[in-house]
Amino acid sequence: MTTKRSYIEIVFLLSSPSVRNYYHNPSIRDVVEFCVHVATSAEKIIAMKERLVEYIEEKYHWYLSPLFIFKEVEELNRVRIAIWLTHKMNHQDMGVRWVRRAHLVEEFVRFFQKLDIQYRLFPFDINV
Structure with missing residues (x-):
């Protein structure tokens, strides 16, 4: 029988490393596509673009x-x-991305209705 004791360092087993890059993730890009009728006037498209840019830029x-x-076409x-x-945002908060996108699409629909623009959001057809 041996009287030697073996010591195992369990410091690494008990501690879990923290997420070191939580605040260093690259920002997430997103794309929203829609169609407008080809007969929509340039003034309405410019007004739509200005309103959408204002909405996006006022959100932090x-x-x-x-x-x-x-x-x-x-x-x-x-x-x-x-x-x-x-x-x-961080990639860990993916649910927040979809909530923000949903609010953005709802705002698009409001702008289209105010400007009386015929539009389609994919994959749904919407006629106003």
Whole structure:
């Protein structure tokens, strides 16, 4: 029988490392696409863009200056527009991203109704 004792360092087993990069994650980018009727006047599209930019810039959780991209004409009667946004948030809070996006889409719908713009949000068809 041996009288030697073996010691195991369990310091690493008992402690769990903290998340060191919690506040250093890159911001999350998001895209919202919708279509407007091709006969929509340029004045309405400019007004829509200005209102959406104002809404996005007044919220602290969005970065300033979202990009508006006119992507393509679909079926010769719709113009697809994409808005590229950036969230100020961590990847650990993914549920918050979807809540913010839902509020943004609801605001889009309000702006479209105020300006009397025919639109489609994918994948749903909405006629006002």
